[in-house]
Amino acid sequence: EKWVGYRCNCYFISTEEKTWEGSRKVCISQNSSLLQLRNKDELAFMTSNQD
Template sequence: MAAVTQPSFQSTFSPGSNLELQKSSACCSCQEKWIGYKCNCYFISNEVKTWEESKKYCASQNSSLFHLKREDEFQYFRNLSKDVYWIGLLYDETRDAWIWEDGSILSNNL
């Protein structure tokens, strides 16, 4: 699982163990073992957890599952690892839509 943070915002997703970790991005400083990318900090975990377990772990770390907002984020993290990881997206059958943890609907352009 991985976590994203802006100065005090965080979310999560999870690539593999062969990542080159950066301690900071160009505009913010990240905690040890976090990846800095475009003013966000991302935590990558190699632990195997269910989606719900990952969500709870992130909450315990004052973060949330990864919330993809821009195409460049997708490309950057897709290039880090070909593994599959949890993100903060779930299907809401009552709304017949993919919903992010914060309640927003997945953008058609992503």
């Protein structure tokens, strides 16, 4: 699990498997929200950060 920065945003990348609702609750507890990919650049960034 790690936080990474990309284009003025921070992303928490977790290897823990959760339901959508479980993931949403974790995000809310960290004052964050689930990622909504907006373009191919974000998809490429997230794909390259999968460990």
